Amino acid sequence: MSTQNALSLSGVTKNFGKAEIIRGVDLDIRENERHVIIGPNGAGKSTLFNLISGRMDVTAGEIKLFGNSISGMSPHKVNRMGLSRSFQVTNLFPNMTTLQNLKCALLWDMKHRYAFWKLVNRQHAVTEKAEQLMEQLNLVHRRDVPAGLLTYAEQRALEIGTTIGSGAKVLLLDEPTAGMSRTEADEVVELIRQVTRDCTLVMVEHDLGVVFNLADRISVLVYGEVIACDTPEAVRANAAVQEAYLGTEVH
Amino acid sequence: MLATNDVHAYYGKSHVLRGVTMNVQAGEIVSLVGRNGVGRSTLCKSVMGLVAPVGEVRFKDRPINGKQPHQIAHLGLGYVPEDRAIFPGLTVIENLELGVKKRGKFGRWTFEEIYKWFPRLRERATFPGEVLSGGEQQMLTMARTLMGDPQCIIVDEPTEGLAPKIVQEIADLLQQIAKEGIAVLLVEQKLSIAMKISNRVYVMGEGKVVFDGTPQELQDNPEVRKEWLEV
Amino acid sequence: MSTVQEERLAAQAGGGAQIWVRQLWPWVVAAILAILAPTVFSSGHDIHMLSSMGIMVVFALSYNMLLGNTGLLSFGHAVYFGLGAYIAMHALRYTNDAVLDGTGYGIPIELIPLIGGIAGLGFGIIFGAVSTRRAGVVFAMISLGIVGLVEASSLAFTGFFGGEAGLFGDREDVNSLFGIEYSRSISVYYLVVAWAFIAAVAMFVLRKTPLGWMANAVRDNPERAQFVGYNTQMVRFLQFCLSAFFAGIAGGLFVLVEEIVTDEAVGFLLSGEVLLAAYIGGIGFFLGPVIGAILVVYLESNLSAISDAWLLYFGVLFIGVVMFAPMGLVGIAFQQWMNFRSGGWRGTLLARGYCTAAALVALLGFICIVEMSYHYLRSWNPSQPMTLFITDVNVTTATPWLISIAIFAAGLGALLFHAKPMLRRAADTAGGQQ
Amino acid sequence: MLETIVFSLLNGLLYGMLLFMLSSGLTLIFGMMGVLNFAHASFYMLGAYFAYTMGLYTGFWVALFLAPILVGALGALVERWGLRHVHQHGHVPELLFTFGLAYVIEELVRLFYGTIPMDYRMPDSLNFPLFSLFGTNYPAFRVFVLVIAVLMFIGLFILLKKTRAGLIIQGSLSRPDMVSALGHNVPQVFMWVFAFGTALAALGGVVGGIHFVTEPGMAFMMGPIVFVVVVLGGLGSIPGALIASMIIGILQTFVLSVDFSIAHIGLWFGYAVPPDHFFATLFYLDSTRIAPVLPFLILVLTLIFRPRGIMGKREA
Secondary structure, eight states: OOOOEEEEEEEEEEEETTEEEEEEEEEEEETTOEEEEEOOTTSSHHHHHHHHTTSSOOSEEEEEETTEEOTTOOHHHHHHTTEEEOOSSOOOOTTSBHHHHHHHHHHTTTTOTTOOSSOGGGOHHHHHHHHHHHHHHTOGGGTTSBGGGSOHHHHHHHHHHHHHHTOOSEEEEEOTTTTOOHHHHHHHHHHHHHHTTTSEEEEEOSOHHHHHHHOSEEEEEETTEEEEEEOHHHHHHOHHHHHHTGGGSOO | OEEEEEEEEEETTEEEEEEEEEEEOTTOEEEEEEOTTSSHHHHHHHHHTSSOEEEEEEETTEEOTTOOHHHHHHTTEEEEOTTOOOOTTSBHHHHHHHHOSSTTOOOSOOHHHHHHHOHHHHHTTTSBGGGSOHHHHHHHHHHHHHHTOOSEEEEEOTTTTOOHHHHHHHHHHHHHHHHTTOEEEEEOSOHHHHHHHOSEEEEEETTEEEEEEOHHHHHTOHHHHHHHSOO | OHHHHHHHHHHHHOSHHHHHHHHHHHHHHHHHHHHHHHHHSOSHHHHHHHHHHHHHHHHHHHHHHHHHHHOOOOSOTHHHHHHHHHHHHHHHHHHHHHHHHTSOOOOOGGGHHHHHHHHHHHHHHHHHHHHTTSOHHHHHHHHHHHHHHHHHHHHHOHHHHOGGGOEEOOSSSOOOTTOOOOSSHHHHHHHHHHHHHHHHHHHHHHTTSHHHHHHHHHHHOHHHHHHTTOOHHHHHHHHHHHHHHHHHHHHHHHHHHHSEEOGGGGSHHHHHHHHHHHHHHOTTSSHHHHHHHHHHHHIIIIIHHHOTTHHHHHHHHHHHHHHHOTTHHHHHHHHHHHHHHTTTTTTTHHHHHHHHHHHHHHHHHHHHHHHHHHHHHHSSOTTSOEEETTEEEOTTSHHHHHHHHHHHHHHHHIIIIIIHHHHHHHHHHHHHHO | OHHHHHHHHHHHHHHHHHHHHHHHHHHHHHHHHOOOOTTHHHHHHHHHHHHHHHHHHHOHHHHHHHHHHHHHHHHHHHIIIIIHHHHTTOHHHHHHHHHHHHHHHHHHHHHHHOSSOOOOOOOGGGOSEEEEETTEEEEHHHHHHHHHHHHHHHHHHHHHHHSHHHHHHHHHHHOHHHHHHTTOOHHHHHHHHHHHHHHHHHHHHHHHHHHSOOSTTHHHHHHHHHHHHHHHHOTTOHHHHHHHHHHHHHHHHHHHHSOOOHHHHHHHTTOOOOTTSTTHHHHTOOHHHHTTTHHHHHHHHHHHHOTTTTTOSSOO
8 A cells, every 4th residue: 555645634623603613624535545524414524625625625735646736726627636525415416317426427538528519328337337336336226217216225326426427536525425324335335335445535423333344544533633643442432432433332 | 391203404405314213301411423414404594484394393392394484493493503603703792682573571691691601792792793713703792602591502512613621611501501401402522521411312324313322321332433433 | 407307217218229219309490390380380570570589599508508407596697798799799890890801701690690699708708707706696786787887888888889880880891701691691591500518418418418417407406516626616516607608509590580779678677588599398398398489489579569468478478487487497397208208198188287377377368368358458449349369349339348258257266166176177087096 | 086985975875785685584484494486586576566655645744655565475475375385396397487487577577567557656744855966955855864764774683583483484594394393383384484575575665666766677687686686695694684784885886886807907107008909899898788697697606606695694
């Protein structure tokens, strides 16, 4: 595993009016690692994702992707630099079919861009790759169903598919198992494990079972600050984490 | 006091609630716990009429599904939403005033009484809502709902993103409110708080209630905790 | 929505040749209809109407590239039509002068619409750059501002716009690529048809390109579109420019058909008209704006001769579509067709017929009331009998009013309180049996 | 010169006040319901026509009160049976609905009154010169219009800031869902605001119909300019609408009354633009011809550079 930093945050701060949501986060995420951010609700995990992916502007601090600053960049530019994200609330093109959703995710990366002189359906490479993805996601039988009509778990899988489809080297997944039972969640985790074999994964997760199972390293975000960042075993043993996060759970 | 029977709800095309049955009695705190995205907030909104529910919702033994939110509020149901929803441009007094349902018609909660319970709000009375801190905004939202003299309040994640000290204050407040004979339906992420102050707990999963019982019973049931809650 | 359907149909069809047949037959039918239309509608007035329809079809389709495909509501699309028309008119006049002086060849008449298109594209780039930075209501208001700006300027800059009288040109003193004489309106009609086909096919194909897909994506979920790498502003801007190009082509055709262009061509009214046409037809379907455009031009040129109240009917029709059928006329037809195919009509045929009949009765009553009102309030001598459908009535007496109101009330009452509940019950029982 | 300036200022103030009467109602409706009501100026027109018709029977003073009430009631009906129904489909159909409504109202006015202007005049009791400036009389009616507009502004301000109804309206501007969860009937509040807004427009019409001309094109004349005012002032902001009305009113009056072109600037520096210059038409363009362009230019520039307007809190 290389030790180059895929993503590095230094002194990242975000205020909403007077409220400080992110209070100076420093975080280095190595290339090809699976990094999970945990923390209680309202700790600012989703906000942190919004800052990294360019959906919101940072108040202070800097975010670097493979050494290049991306703070203040618009989402599509961040995406083109190799970072892609999923959303906590399913965020697809509801009127398009599964296949069409995946094709949309592939178009930019496969250099079709704003072309208006060629037909999408003639780009067999795109279709092929979308079919492959669909197989990986286990959605082949739902090929021509509009995304809005898929079941919740299928939508979540498609959401992950669109995220990896854009050829990103760094993936941000925001609670991919939210609202699922353990069995469903396990399937999704297996899917994530498969599709993130050669890229960097940053994930927000609530389900600690999933977290300890999947993560190379874990960061604990509490009240807008990273209070610990270490291997699962070390985090489990960390007294401050026990106190601030795990300590609030039932023993 | 408040009861739902096989309630379903949809957001657009996705089926969020898949048959929820639960009830809350006067003077007790009942917590809804479960992972993110299982539909706890949607349940609150369905009860309040902000999302159209399918199934039966009863309040004080009268069906209220299909009624408008303001009609439900007038029956004595109060709602403290997750995002707090204070009116940013209005002052604290004006925010509280909007909690009163009819001009000058106060019930158990007058301005004086509210200030006694929430001394911080007295200090901030003429400040616009948007400059309050997160904890103060949460207090204001709860106070504003109390101004409407509800017999039952639905509190959605009141401690989200707040410092531990304020979380404790809010937990104490909820207990005091319940002592006043008000039914409290609490959505809470922090299991320890929910376990400490609730009389009963519902665990939700996949849009349904998958466990109901006292905090002690949940404590003694590791399978449910493992399958539907964290750790 | 329709893209999904088309995809699915294509998927069902299977083999390559079959797909082509399935995709091509509507175009062939349309071409045959367009070519044969002048044999049925052969008067000068009719041919002019058919030409106007062709122009409006192109214009409405170009409008729907914005509203239907990209979700941009514009109140000023006539700007690109009109400015295209003015530039095309200047090109026509230049050609007229060149031919009359014998100094040159000028621009072949067949290519003048293209000049209009390029002009539309140019102005699309200019105005699109400022307006497509935003979507939604802000975009709508900017489009409103731009059309106001251009319409007001058209009266200020008389040199270019020709003031209130407008600009004239003629299609006699021109050259043709194919040596065709365009002084006859029938030849111009076929030129319009040819251009309309080229433009329509181009716009249809555009929907299936990466840009067309992403336009839909940006309409449905701009945020997700950004997170798959697309600049939403750029997508909107490109769609806008292309749409302005086709609007300009329509403007160029307009110049050839009318041989005059005035400030109305860049104004609010025409902008509103194309919006009405596209929306009434149905913005979710490629065919929608085509049907809408044909309907609007037909009503405009024929209903206006029959009834003074045609604009009122038009407005009421529009409000009706907005309130009760947001998917437009083609949308309703498509919905019913799908319903019919999936067997949804079984057992409800009678109730459906009843609903339609009740609605028609109400419509009849409504028309009677409106027509009598117009006669009563607008004619010099209201007591003079007026012809209402088949009978002559005197609107200064109470009887025809009472009868009309009774027809209207009976139709509406039957529809709302009897036919619709009946249809719902019938649908429920039919659905229950399945 | 001073005379021109003073009179332009007075007339601009008057025009601005009339604009304010129209735009205050629209900005309330827009700010609260997010509806860009295309038919707003049509209600202004209805105010003028209703007042004219009633005035024939009751005299001007009664019509001054009755016409706005009647139009307001009509507005309530439109909201209750039209807009509310369309609301669930989203903003675009709402916009289209009011667009169609404007169409239909204009046609109905043509149907009932014809296309020629009405003989709608000021009452005799206001038809006298109030004072004279530079030897020119200033009519009492214009001052009366100013007074009405000022009273309206004060009334609106008190209503919004000092009453409970105003509190509910302000709350609904930001969080209608929460206002309803607190027990206030928000759909009904919307209806009242819509009715109230249209009544204000009608009041503008009652006096505007006299000041300008009462004819079926009057709504179309005013419609776009009202949008300009609302956008420039900032959505939902009454003080913003007032300031924007004044700016537009005075600016347009000035441009109309001053004979000026860009070529004049050159003359100040001793340079005369040659008439055969490529941009000569632009340089010699009379300011009176620019006047109609101005509001739209302001609209576009505002939306591009400051979509919040002067006083608005949020973007359109």
